[in-house]
Amino acid sequence: MALIKRILVTGGAGFLGSHLCERLVGEGHDVLCLDNFFTSQKSNVTHLLAKPNFELIRHDVTVPINLEVDEIYNLACPAAPGHYQYNPIKTMKTSVIGSINMLGMAKRCRAKILQASTSEVYGDPEIHPQVESYRGSVNPIGPRACYDEGKRAAETLFVDYHRMNKVNVRIVRIFNTYGPRMHPYDGRVVSNFIRQALAGEDITIFGDGEQTRSFCYRDDLIEGFIRMMAAPDDFIGPVNIGNPGEFTIRELAELVIELTGAKSKLVQRPLPADDPTRRRPDITLAKAKLKWEPKVPLREGLAETIKWFKSINIADYRAPTP
Ligand code: NAD
Ligand code: UDP
Numbered sequence: 001m002a003l004i005k006r007i008l009v010t011g012g013a014g015f016l017g018s019h020l021c022e023r024l025v026g027e028g029h030d031v032l033c034l035d036n037f038f039t040s041q042k043s044n045v046t047h048l049l050a051k052p053n054f055e056l057i058r059h060d061v062t063v064p065i066n067l068e069v070d071e072i073y074n075l076a077c078p079a080a081p082g083h084y085q086y087n088p089i090k091t092m093k094t095s096v097i098g099s100i101n102m103l104g105m106a107k108r109c110r111a112k113i114l115q116a117s118t119s120e121v122y123g124d125p126e127i128h129p130q131v132e133s134y135r136g137s138v139n140p141i142g143p144r145a146c147y148d149e150g151k152r153a154a155e156t157l158f159v160d161y162h163r164m165n166k167v168n169v170r171i172v173r174i175f176n177t178y179g180p181r182m183h184p185y186d187g188r189v190v191s192n193f194i195r196q197a198l199a200g201e202d203i204t205i206f207g208d209g210e211q212t213r214s215f216c217y218r219d220d221l222i223e224g225f226i227r228m229m230a231a232p233d234d235f236i237g238p239v240n241i242g243n244p245g246e247f248t249i250r251e252l253a254e255l256v257i258e259l260t261g262a263k264s265k266l267v268q269r270p271l272p273a274d275d276p277t278r279r280r281p282d283i284t285l286a287k288a289k290l291k292w293e294p295k296v297p298l299r300e301g302l303a304e305t306i307k308w309f310k311s312i313n314i315a316d317y318r319a320p321t322p
Pocket of ligand 2: 176
């Protein structure tokens with residue numbers, strides 16, 4: 001029988017966190033879900049509350065907490081530009097102080113700890129596709145810096161705790177991930193386009209729509225998390241986890257219109273400052289070390305996501321800024 005572990009998921013009530021909790025609960029582990037509900041709803045995890053191996057803790061990672069755990073997935077951090085720019089100082093504190101608190105817990109408990117890092121550490125990249133050895137091009141004083149630099153500092157902390165204190169760490173650089181339970185008002189491109197299409201509103205393309213992103217379906221991403229946590233201890237990453245299929249934002253809009261059958265028009269809006277021009281993961285390392293690669297094509301994942309958006313009452317979700 002597989003070993004049952006006590007696993008902490010910070011940010012566990014969020015989009016990715018709630019799916020991760022579901023998967024770990026399903027595998028029989030004792031799951032502690034810690035969240036301050038800054039960008040999420042309790043409804044993401046209410047279906048888990050009746051399970052004997054699931055616990056929900058309302059807590060902010062910037063405040064120390066003592067728990068006894070075997071593994072930690074550190075996901076707590078607002079992820080959408082509109083969310084992380086709402087209170088940029090708090091965003092930086094969440095990444096930096098939150099990581100220090102969780103790394104301290106991992107050190108005390110001798111727990112393994114995985115950091116949900118991001119493709120944003122590459123900033124507006126000068127090389128394409130992005131490999132893990134690329135050091136990035138981030139504007140340290142721009143509107144995205146609180147998130148990008150916070151996540152970069154968190155990576156530094158993870159590696160230093162590993163080097164100095166032998167903490168068993170893992171770093172995953174996540175590229176744009178979408179799927180059911182993403183916040184309908186998070187302002188991200190997939191949620192905006194689907195929400196706008198279903199409401200018959202204009203679809204807002206920022207800039208000329210020729211900028212690209214690579215979209216990974218949430219199930220593929222969660223599988224990548226699990227494999228990275230289970231990887232041999234000498235592989236700490238960072239490792240890119242994302243779908244190398246690259247689409248312009250205009251192509252994404254056209255696909256959403258096709259799949260929803262919407263009559264929406266495409267309208268242009270100004271491009272936000274420091275918006276990366278191109279983004280696509282090189283996943284050679286994940287393939288070699290984790291035997292991981294994404295399975296769900298964009299068309300299929302979007303269809304699932306649209307189905308979910310149709311099934312919810314969007315009015316139950318809070319407005320764009322939390
Ligand atoms: P999300 O906003 O749905 O989830 C983040 C969760 O963290 C929320 O439940 C939020 O309430 C919680 N949180 C925020 N600040 C907190 C704090 N101080 N203390 C406790 N909880 C706090 O976003 P997501 O898309 O599920 O992202 C999860 C993680 O993955 C984040 O760390 C994010 O940076 C990373 N990531 C996500 C993507 C993506 O495309 N979804 C891409 C790159 C990285
Ligand atoms: N975007 C857009 N219309 C929207 C929301 C976003 O054209 O309504 C663009 C945005 O400018 C960016 C891309 O879509 O170029 C992805 O934006 P998102 O906020 O989803 O993620 P990130 O920029 O962090 O990758």
